[in-house]
Amino acid sequence: MKAESSGMVIRTTGSFYRVREDSGQIRDCTLRGKIRIQGLKSTNPIAVGDRVSFIKESAGETGTITDIAPRKNYILRKSVKLSSQYHILCSNIDQAILIATVEEPFTPLGYIDRFLVSCEAYHIPAVIVFNKTDRLMTEKLQDKANDWYQIYRNCGYTVLPFCATEAGNAEQARALLKDKISFLAGHSGAGKSSLINLADPCLNLKTGSVSIASGKGKHTTTFAEMFELSFGGFVIDAPGFKEMELYAFTRAELSHYFPEMRKYRDQCRFSNCIHTKEPGCAILEEVRKGNIPESRYHTYLGMLQSLE
Numbered sequence: 001m002k003a004e005s006s007g008m009v010i011r012t013t014g015s016f017y018r019v020r021e022d023s024g025q026i027r028d029c030t031l032r033g034k035i036r037i038q039g040l041k042s043t044n045p046i047a048v049g050d051r052v053s054f055i056k057e058s059a060g061e062t063g064t065i066t067d068i069a070p071r072k073n074y075i076l077r078k079s080v081k082l083s084s085q086y087h088i089l090c091s092n093i094d095q096a097i098l099i100a101t102v103e104e105p106f107t108p109l110g111y112i113d114r115f116l117v118s119c120e121a122y123h124i125p126a127v128i129v130f131n132k133t134d135r136l137m138t139e140k141l142q143d144k145a146n147d148w149y150q151i152y153r154n155c156g157y158t159v160l161p162f163c164a165t166e167a168g169n170a171e172q173a174r175a176l177l178k179d180k181i182s183f184l185a186g187h188s189g190a191g192k193s194s195l196i197n198l199a200d201p202c203l204n205l206k207t208g209s210v211s212i213a214s215g216k217g218k219h220t221t222t223f224a225e226m227f228e229l230s231f232g233g234f235v236i237d238a239p240g241f242k243e244m245e246l247y248a249f250t251r252a253e254l255s256h257y258f259p260e261m262r263k264y265r266d267q268c269r270f271s272n273c274i275h276t277k278e279p280g281c282a283i284l285e286e287v288r289k290g291n292i293p294e295s296r297y298h299t300y301l302g303m304l305q306s307l308e
């Protein structure tokens with residue numbers, strides 16, 4: 001009997017799965033038979049980030065996947081062809097990093113909030129990198145940026161103001177990514193690839209491209225690719241976070257995914273309170289007091305509506 005090895009899937013192409021053995025060796029594998037994953041209806045059986053067992057084929061650098069370990073978390077995307085079905089974009093993520101920008105391009109707060117709600121629902125720790133701090137030319141812009149940092153820090157998130165074009169920040173970028181599996185998201189042009197290149201110039205990712213903005217080009221593929229960092233760790237450079245799907249949760253659950261609301265939601269008079277205009281609502285009271293940022297509450301109401 002052939003010995004089983006284990007590794008992580010770093011790329012999927014059709015029915016081939018590129019697996020990185022724990023020794024660092026890369027092996028293209030196929031899947032033997034059907035592997036059933038309980039309780040999840042996805043169109044792809046295996047995703048980037050999956051931990052798998054496989055048997056090495058005697059000839060060449062190929063293998064056969066025989067088993068997949070339970071996922072600690074995963075991000076879903078709507079399957080393109082069948083919109084009622086999902087596929088797993090990636091799994092076993094240690095942190096999701098949102099690259100946001102106050103200017104050039106302007107990132108709406110609602111976009112940041114929705115990203116954070118997704119991370120809460122997916123049980124993935126989130127970090128917000130506010131990139132292009134060098135573009136905050138006026139005092140007014142700097143004040144605005146500081147207000148934004150404060151909003152998210154007060155909610156308990158890690159906020160990192162950053163400039164990815166400054167060579168002196170390379171060490172900080174490496175510290176952020178080292179020894180972790182990081183999922184990077186953010187609008188086109190925010191600086192995702194720039195940040196990765198700053199940390200690890202060997203990767204030499206293309207930057208400044210507009211191909212994603214048009215929704216065409218190489219990124220139309222919805223399958224994520226993972227890059228190994230020379231100093232330890234992996235990054236998933238995934239353009240188009242827009243398509244990241246929320247779990248189908250109920251309206252009553254939504255406030256649970258806003259950490260600053262989670263603290264108060266049990267204090268509402270009615271247990272089925274959805275915090276819109278109910279008497280004795282603790283969350284409304286905290287919004288009035290300024291303990292829950294108005295912009296976050298505004299996003300909450302918008303999301304609530306879309307759940308109706």
Ligand SMILES: Nc1nc2c(ncn2[C@@H]2O[C@H](COP(=O)(O)OP(=O)(O)OP(=O)(O)O)[C@@H](O)[C@H]2O)c(=O)[nH]1
Nearest residue numbers: 132163164165188189190191192193194207208212
């Ligand atoms: N001034 C300034 N420009 C930056 C900074 N970070 C990135 N840029 C520039 O912004 C442009 C877009 O950066 P990319 O790294 O390609 O952005 P991206 O997020 O990977 O974009 P997509 O791959 O299209 O999703 C490039 O021209 C970068 O040089 C920064 O901190 N300051």
Ligand SMILES: [Mg+2]
Nearest residue numbers: 192193206207
């Ligand atoms: Mg890019």
Ligand SMILES: [Zn+2]
Nearest residue numbers: 268273275281
């Ligand atoms: Zn309430």
